[in-house]
Amino acid sequence: MLAPTAWALMPSTPTPGGIAVLTLPPDAQSASYEDYPIWLIHEDDRAVALVGLGLDAKPGPHQLNWQDAEGHVRHLAFTVEDKHYPTQKLTVPPKMVDLDVATLERVRQEQSRIRAALTYYRPTSGDFPWPLAQPAAGPTSSPFGLRRLFNGKPRKPHSGLDIAAAEGTPIQTPAAGIVIDIGDFYFNGKTVFVDHGGGLVSMYCHLSSFAVQKGESLQPGQLLGQVGRTGRATGAHLHWGVALNGNLVDPALFLAAETAAQP
Ligand SMILES: [Zn+2]
Structure with missing residues (x-):
């Protein structure tokens, strides 16, 4: 403990x-x-x-x-203080970058839904859950903060941490919480949002399948679903996002103790 x-x-x-x-x-x-x-x-x-x-x-x-x-x-x-994040160039199917009017409208609606989940606030008297275990086993394939060019065009920086894992790899919540939203989004694919209380919210994207339902209370380590490549994904991986007081921060900051403990 x-x-x-x-x-x-x-x-x-x-x-x-x-x-x-x-x-x-x-x-x-x-x-x-x-x-x-x-x-x-x-x-x-x-x-x-x-x-x-x-x-x-x-x-x-x-x-x-x-x-x-x-x-x-x-x-x-x-x-x-300033921090430099490197640039990453990605090539994706043109329809994932140049959106038609109907898709743009869908994305706008999804963005406000995602924003609502990431800014969710529930008072808690619990301890700050740190450090966290990595939610799925696998190497980091794309770190947080990369400035990104999709097909040569600048897009939003990478606001989560990508973990490379085969389709079907189990994803577990690293801390207790409540599933506040769940859905299939254009960019993020099948996604689960977990509220840990106190303004700490985590998100899990591109899943192949869900193992939880909206409103469900979760214990640490409980299965959320399986790694997939739904939404805008160039391959099977987990995109893990962590928001604190409504701001997406580097999930790796929550793994610091484990990283430091390794030889
Ligand atoms: Zn990602």
Whole structure:
């Protein structure tokens, strides 16, 4: 069993796509960033805010808002540092890049549905689930943050971690949670969204099949489905996304202890 303070080993990564670990006075009651509630951990002599930073976070000064014991809103300035992510060139069928009007409309609707899932917030008193086990066995085939050119055209950067695995490989939730949405999306294919509480949401894309239903409560390690290549996938793999306070961050940050433990 991991000690409940295991998260304290998580390094602060105040960069686009990172997690800033910020120290507040012990009387901090709550905190918010970009109007979104922040995961707050209370210790004897301090409170710790875990702030997820999107890939679009601008390097420079940022501000965390927090409430003291009297309910006064106070501010903590912190700095987001620049981080360079490499560029990846991908070739996909033209219909996956140049969308017709009907498909564009479908994608727009799906984007707002995905946004709703990734910004889902449920208060929790549980421990921050860190580190996490990798949800499927296999090597990383595409890291988080790559700037991407599809058929020579710039598209959104890679906001998750790709794990290469054969079709049918089991995918397990690395932490307890609730299935808040499930569906078959144009780009992401068959996808499961798991709410872990406190503004931590994970997503699993391109599945060949589902093993859970919307609304289901999950125990750590429970089967979510199987690896596939549905949606815009050049081969069978799991795209794993992790959102913290509504921002997609690098899932590898949650695997740090395991990585460090290896010789
Ligand atoms: Zn991916």
